[in-house]
Amino acid sequence: KQEVTQIPAALSVPEGENLVLNCSFTDSAIYNLQWFRQDPGKGLTSLLLIQSSQREQTSGRLNASLDKSSGRSTLYIAASQPGDSATYLCAVGVGYGQNFVFGPGTRLSVLP
Amino acid sequence: NAGVTQTPKFRVLKTGQSMTLLCAQDMNHEYMYWYRQDPGMGLRLIHYSVGEGTTAKGEVPDGYNVSRLKKQNFLLGLESAAPSQTSVYFCASMGPVLYNEQFFGPGTRLTVL
Numbered sequence: 001k002q003e004v005t006q007i008p009a010a011l012s013v014p015e016g017e018n019l020v021l022n023c024s025f026t027d028s029a030i031y032n033l034q035w036f037r038q039d040p041g042k043g044l045t046s047l048l049l050i051q052s053s054q055r056e057q058t059s060g061r062l063n064a065s066l067d068k069s070s071g072r073s074t075l076y077i078a079a080s081q082p083g084d085s086a087t088y089l090c091a092v093g094v095g096y097g098q099n100f101v102f103g104p105g106t107r108l109s110v111l112p
Numbered sequence: 113n114a115g116v117t118q119t120p121k122f123r124v125l126k127t128g129q130s131m132t133l134l135c136a137q138d139m140n141h142e143y144m145y146w147y148r149q150d151p152g153m154g155l156r157l158i159h160y161s162v163g164e165g166t167t168a169k170g171e172v173p174d175g176y177n178v179s180r181l182k183k184q185n186f187l188l189g190l191e192s193a194a195p196s197q198t199s200v201y202f203c204a205s206m207g208p209v210l211y212n213e214q215f216f217g218p219g220t221r222l223t224v225l
Contacts, residue, residue: 042218045216099145104153
């Protein structure tokens with residue numbers, strides 16, 4: 001059974017710092033990996049989608065990498081801003097119907 | 113383009129009552145999903161559908177039923193609500209092409225007393 005973990009569970013940084021969020025999964029047989037952002041009381045917003053054949057994806061200040069063989073993905077956020085404060089979730093696409101298995105999330109606070 | 117919408121946004125039920133949550137998407141997506149999100153448990157898949165007229169069980173299907181009579185709609189039913197079903201419910205959809213990404217609705221906050 002696929003299991004996804006995220007470290008750290010919570011992170012607090014001063015504005016302007018570069019930071020890395022980690023996601024690990026137990027089974028390397030995945031179709032893709034998706035990073036989401038969730039603001040309190042809101043739905044999930046897709047940030048980046050990495051196909052299983054890809055190594056990384058970039059969007060603005062965000063860069064996500066994927067190492068299937070080691071079961072790891074990282075989300076790099078450059079020059080963090082208070083508006084980046086949210087919970088970040090990773091999810092791996094698996095199986096029939098391409099279901100996603102989610103990690104528990106990392107709660108990020110960027111202090112002004 | 114409204115994306116994925118969910119109705120209602122909030123609901124309070126008494127134990128034993130029934131209700132239906134509606135998810136609608138206007139992106140012509142084949143795949144649709146129902147998740148629940150609980151503190152400390154993350155998002156867990158309840159049921160999903162790979163096309164009109166199809167449904168399948170996810171990780172936590174007990175106590176729920178679903179129907180996909182129209183491609184754009186995916187309904188989640190609770191026949192006899194229990195306090196353990198207090199949660200935030202999210203619907204998501206995804207296109208037919210392999211390696212596509214999921215789009216989520218805003219969620220329905222359900223409380224069962």
